[in-house]
Amino acid sequence: MMELTRKGEYAIRAILYLARQPTGRLSLVGEIAGSAGVPRTFLSKILQQFTRTGLVSSFRGTGGGFTLARDPAGITLLEVVEAIEGPVLPNRCLVGEGTCERDGTCRVHEVWGRVRDEMVSILAGVTIEELARAREGSAGDGLAKSS
Amino acid sequence: MMELTRKGEYAIRAILYLARQPTGRLSLVGEIAGSAGVPRTFLSKILQQFTRTGLVSSFRGTGGGFTLARDPAGITLLEVVEAIEGPVLPNRCLVGEGTCERDGTCRVHEVWGRVRDEMVSILAGVTIEELARAREGSAGDGLAKSS
DNA sequence: TACCTATTGGACCTTTTTTGTCTTTTTATA
DNA sequence: TATAAAAAGACAAAAAAGGTCCAATAGGTA
Ligand code: SF4
Ligand code: SF4
Numbered sequence: 001m002m003e004l005t006r007k008g009e010y011a012i013r014a015i016l017y018l019a020r021q022p023t024g025r026l027s028l029v030g031e032i033a034g035s036a037g038v039p040r041t042f043l044s045k046i047l048q049q050f051t052r053t054g055l056v057s058s059f060r061g062t063g064g065g066f067t068l069a070r071d072p073a074g075i076t077l078l079e080v081v082e083a084i085e086g087p088v089l090p091n092r093c094l095v096g097e098g099t100c101e102r103d104g105t106c107r108v109h110e111v112w113g114r115v116r117d118e119m120v121s122i123l124a125g126v127t128i129e130e131l132a133r134a135r136e137g138s139a140g141d142g143l144a145k146s147s
Numbered sequence: 148m149m150e151l152t153r154k155g156e157y158a159i160r161a162i163l164y165l166a167r168q169p170t171g172r173l174s175l176v177g178e179i180a181g182s183a184g185v186p187r188t189f190l191s192k193i194l195q196q197f198t199r200t201g202l203v204s205s206f207r208g209t210g211g212g213f214t215l216a217r218d219p220a221g222i223t224l225l226e227v228v229e230a231i232e233g234p235v236l237p238n239r240c241l242v243g244e245g246t247c248e249r250d251g252t253c254r255v256h257e258v259w260g261r262v263r264d265e266m267v268s269i270l271a272g273v274t275i276e277e278l279a280r281a282r283e284g285s286a287g288d289g290l291a292k293s294s
Numbered sequence: 295t296a297c298c299t300a301t302t303g304g305a306c307c308t309t310t311t312t313t314g315t316c317t318t319t320t321t322a323t324a
Numbered sequence: 325t326a327t328a329a330a331a332a333g334a335c336a337a338a339a340a341a342g343g344t345c346c347a348a349t350a351g352g353t354a
Contacts, residue, residue: 002150
């Protein structure tokens with residue numbers, strides 16, 4: 001239930017790869033795809049989407065490639081997944097008022113609202129920079145252990 | 148992103164309808180479908196699934212129909228959606244150890260774990276009985292207002 | 295200028311999931 | 325026996341997921 005798509009998962013891996021490169025260095029699609037374990041042509045589409053939303057900058061021609069457009073410490077996981085998968089919406093009635101004619105009397109509506117708010121809050125609370133840091137020993141990293 | 152399916156939404160509405168009936172009263176598929184705004188034949192499948200998981204009991208023949216198998220105060224929203232949509236899994240790597248070969252070093256993994264835990268916690272915290280109560284004026288209902 | 299390199303855009307495709315329908319069978323009642 | 329209602333299962337259209345392929349474009353380089 002409620003699974004992230006491959007596209008979303010791939011997108012995160014790609015961003016993480018870019019975040020781990022030295023500032024200013026350009027990476028090629030094939031290089032990212034190889035390292036992140038993502039089909040090259042599919043990743044190409046994902047990166048295009050990122051450049052359109054402004055999270056990634058691209059350069060064509062010899063010596064071209066991709067790089068993060070902003071400081072990874074300022075990019076949240078929420079931004080990354082929403083850039084690719086759209087807004088976090090556990091139920092359609094959250095799209096806007098009147099999507100469901102029952103939303104005036106429905107108590108479930110507000111439960112989904114809370115679910116969304118929590119998800120947004122968690123995803124917005126973690127930056128790409130934190131996630132990109134290699135984890136050795138994983139002690140004292142400040143992240144909850146849950147599975 | 149991460150949307151509940153129609154099936155899941157319909158399932159909740161159906162359970163809520165049953166929860167609002169006087170204890171022991173049987174409801175027909177057509178009756179539930181009409182009231183909940185769900186295609187009759189589709190709802191039929193959903194109810195069958197509920198009877199298999201034991202949340203709903205069914206009786207065939209004249210005077211037959213469906214009724215909740217348990218006290219609505221003891222059924223959580225989590226049980227209802229998991230009965231129909233399966234376990235809450237925001238990412239495949241939460242299915243089990245080793246689903247993703249990166250899960251040993253991946254910091255994102257634990258973020259999805261937290262997302263799942265929060266979702267489970269919210270959905271498990273609300274009962275069908277609370278949800279089924281008609282809301283008039285909606286004051287002091289103890290539920291957060293978020294959209 | 296010609297050539298190479300790399301992203302861009304868009305059409306296209308296959309598979310899976312979603313969202314149902316229809317028909318037949320089983321079980322229970324009158 | 326006739327009727328009522330759920331159960332089971334096959335079927336199918338539509339949408340979404342998960343990609344592929346190729347021509348076009350933009351930027352370097354000889
Ligand atoms: S949760 Fe309530 S408001 Fe939202 S779609 Fe379902 S019935 Fe409508
Ligand atoms: S979040 Fe990490 S562990 Fe989970 S699928 Fe993605 S890379 Fe693998």
